[in-house]
Amino acid sequence: MRDCWITGGATFDLAPTAWKTIAGGASPDEQERRLLAIAAQALDVALRPAAPKTLRRRPPLPRLALPMLPERLRPLLRAALKHAADARRKTRVVTLVASRGFVLHPMDWMPIASDQNSPDVYAPWIDWQASVDGERHAPQEKLTAENWDEFYPAARRIALADMRRSEPASARMLVEAKASGEPAEVRLALVELMRFGLNPEDAPFLKSLSADRSGKVRELAGRLLARLGEHGRSNDGGPGDPAAELAAFISEGKSGFIRRRSIYTPAKLKSPAQEKRRAELFETCNLVDLAARFSATEPEFIGAWQFGADNNADILIARMVAASGSDVAVTHMADALVADGGKPALFVLLTPRLDSRRKRALVRLILKEANYLNAINLAEGIDAGWLEWDDLSNGSALAALRSAVAGNDDAMRRGADDILETIGFLATATTAAKLIDEVVAAGMPPAAPSLGVLRLNAALAEYQSRTDT
């Protein structure tokens, strides 16, 4: 009957007897309509959809070690997540919640399989996601040279990064054995993982990469070696040596009356072409090689650098230190900048390599100065929920925020929105609550979306104290 209706035509003769009894005794059109009505009802009530045999179930989503964010706070959380413009800011909200002892509802937020920045408590969910994306990955299985090909690249990267943190040598040996067989892009990503738990034992492998087919891999290996204090290039001083060329852009002088010491000042540039070349050289050279040109150690070189003589050169050298400086050089530069009491813009460039104490010092510095308040948004990997009200009120940050909120300049207001969002992540609950009051008093609508993270922060503390009592 169905086929007959599809192609067109009368189906009465094909109908079951019972149906004919009901539908019969009418005009041919009416008979067809009656049969159609019966068929419709039969399809709806008597027939059930046939399930395909290949239905697959995903493993159950694991429970996490922390309790779920209370239902009452979920609207605040969703508002904060909605306002967070990108994955980095969303991760900050997640980190803030985790720092107060809660995890998010999986329907509100889920880490992606390649996530490396969310709090450790989410590791079971990242594994679960990886098992969803790459069916070949068995979550409990350890990555070895034998099962290397059974992992998808993302799952493999996660496994390797974990291994670098716990057993750096085994991870290095795996990369050593397998990287050469991978295409350049994958090879680059694998070598990049060496930055986790980088130690002098990695040097021979990194040196061996100087013969790699890919220029990007060679460069990365050179930088990692430089962080270990190893010279990436031979110091022949010839015309082809970029460190020598860069050194020519820097003039060495002496200062001090009693104890003469070296100082390094960027040379005056004559043309934009020179400026461009100098920037390129700072990008490609390693700090250790440059310092060696002046027969200085990395900390000596940084200590003698004349910050403030040329802002562009300062930024370039800060980037160079962040990319290729040894850990000692990075902390030395950070401490020198704090001691000078300024230059948060340069400090920010170092943040990915700083420890948490120095990162906090940086944030306090930025807030105190308030000239580069926006720099606070660039600072990465800082702890959540520690900023006290004094840190905020001692400097000029609060006044700057208040005037931006009260003013009519849209760009300033947008800037203030971003800063409030970041402070929402850094602040203690008390600071968050006080700051909301301050900016609302300055004229910000109490329900402004940019206060979302601050409100969540303050509410999390309220909840905690309520459950404590």
Next chain:
Amino acid sequence: MEFDLKTIEALAPDQASLSAASKLTKRSNWPRLERNEQQALIWGECQGSGSNPYRVVVDTGDHGYKCTCPSRKFPCKHTLALMWIAATAPASFAAAESSPEWVNDWLGRRRKTTPPPAQPIAGAAAKSIDDAARTDESAAVEDVAAVERREAAQRKRAEDTRQAVSAALDELDQWIADQLRLGLSGFVDGSSDRCRRIAARLVDMKATALAGRIDEIPSRLMALRSEERPDAAIRELGKLVLLAKAWRAAPDDPELKRLVSTSETREQVLASPDARQVESFWEVLGEKIESRRDGLVSHSTWLLDLKSTTPQFAVLLDYFPASAGRRSNAFAPGDRFDARLVFYPARKPLRALVAERMGDVMSGAWPDFSLGATKDPLAGHASYQDAAPWITDCPLLLPPGAILVDDRGTGWWQAAGDPQGIALPIAGAVNQTLLGLDLAATAALWDGARLDLLAAQSGFGRLDLS
């Protein structure tokens, strides 16, 4: 409160708005009236002509306002009425410590401007708040003859409509027979044009509701895979035949009249002795907002009765013109409230109105409806179909189960511990996270081919799926 009647008079777009607002100033129209002096805000919920209450918020500082009604007058009568109450009976507003989420949403979106001039604008001189207040009292007393004339005219109009609808159904019958003769394969391919033509004829012949339903058939067919469409066409057309037959048998039946020609007004439903009234705790399961081909947007809010021992549902259904723009939702999924609902009379009453709202209720898990004992998850659907076979979407509460995927990535709901049992295909894309959750109970709409998920209960609490 910074309102006086002069300000309201100046803000009102015309005299008609003021008059309409004056009728809404009765406290009974406003189940909720609240204020937050710190934020300089007043807000309330006004039971308008729709099923959902309208939500109105006014900034008493700069006289900014927002109402969820579809009116094109700014400010609308609800906003004016809220201001009016604030001016004349400020004690009606309960003090609230914090503002609800919908008020915060509006505050977050709006751009604060300098206070607009509350001076009289052009034409304002023609408006008078005293006149508006008087309109109510000066309702004309009709004489008996006039009432009789009016009723006779009404009866005549009803008879004319009935005849027109009867002729429309004859035409529909012929059209269905034509589609069968020409073949459903051609119907599926050309459903858009064919349905549009017959729908236009039905509108002319006063079968407006039926026309709207037929206009939606093409999009319902296209949502399915091509091999499923002929069966779906049989179901859709067969249900039309049944509906036409039922109407002919009982043209005055309110349910059938509503499905074929026009719906009753809110007042008629509230006054109807056949309308079932249920006072209970209700949870908003979810909302479905669909743009229809006739230029209307249908907004349905599905509710679950939390006091009933078996799963009982209600739907608040409103239509508004798509040109009115996106409307804020009256309820958020997961909201719970204590209310008296009045159901539109029907064999299986689903569509309802909120007659009285008593307050909000704490959230929690759904009651145990002993769903685990249910053998057939579609039993609820079958019972709806037995009583009213013309219904297309039936609400269901499914027993414990999980979401699975097939090779094409389509999601299927399947009962727990019954891998060989029936599975129901899910409409639209499925959130990947859902695939790892065990669902203790799932509320969904079943249209005979696809499951449209509304909400679920799981080990991770309530899941909003609409």
